[in-house]
Amino acid sequence: MKPIPLAKPIIGRQERKAVIRVLKSGNLAQGTEVKAFEEEFSKVVEGRDCVAVNSGTSALHLALLSLNIGPGHEVIVPSFTFAATANSVALTGAKPIFVDIEPLTFNIDPIEIEKAVTKNTRAIQVVHLYGLPANMPDIIKIAKKYNLLIIEDAAQAHGANIQGKPVGTFGDAAAFSFYPTKNMTTGEGGMIVFADEIATKKARLLRNQGMEKRYTNEIVGFNLRMTEFQAAIGRIQLKKLSTWNKTRQENAYFYSNNLQNVLTPHITPGYEHVFHQYTIRIKKERDQVQDFLRAQKISCEVYYPTQVHKLPSFECDMELPQTLAATKEVLSLPIRPDLSSRELNFIVRILEEATKR
């Protein structure tokens, strides 16, 4: 068996052609391709306004800034996530407040959110981890009760939905990532989705030096623009997204029906999981199981080995027991849409060997 990578981008003839078309056009920086990508992406988020940027992290950061979050504010975030979720909050000058997750879904626990609300709380930044939507109905109730904004970190959840309502449409803003390992890619890239026009306008200004009209800078801004070739790739990838997600779900279904001795991912009824990661829980000797798989050239990863609030960048003195347990027990298996059934069967067999010792 050849080595089985955990994630790799699927780039085809159409993407290559699109990049060459852009290179030949001579227009490389943010222009008509970016605009078209934003309009096409808007269709998967119920027509909400979309602003393309150079990464998912930039998308989170600009989403927060455009909602006027900054110094003096607290933003509630999960600690079981990629550091960018909390970094984006800290970069605005606001304080990330870390709360625990639900053990079953790995997503932020609404009960813990409510306990963490103070008079300084301004927003909740939820993550739809691994591609499973967070409990948005309960989170929206809390946000209404305490008058809080909601930002969705949808970096891992393109196309996920709750009873047909897509992630990215529950909050005041949402951020998607197009990093090469995500369900669709532009190389590097991100998309912000907004519920209201004022925030959209502010994000467009902040993305481009604070100007809409050239050399009429209205506010102090960044350069976080997406390139035309990134957008051209994204437009093609977007067309393939739902087919890829379906194949990820089929692969997940196969694993969940065949894996033994491990806890397979929970799916809340009515929630559509798009399996950015297929993450199992192994109660004992997780690291040995990982080594066993790797020895067979099956790549598998621990997302995430460290609680974000315990990273040297945050060093918070608090305990989040469910988050801690998850860091010790999770293991993500290859779930790419281009896995063969031979590879899937092989992974099931090796994992069974690894766990029955």
Ligand SMILES: *Cc1c(COP(=O)(O)O)cnc(C)c1O
């Ligand atoms: C990938 C990711 C990000 C950041 O996206 P980049 O495009 O890599 O900047 C943020 N949050 C989560 C949960 C992610 O998985």
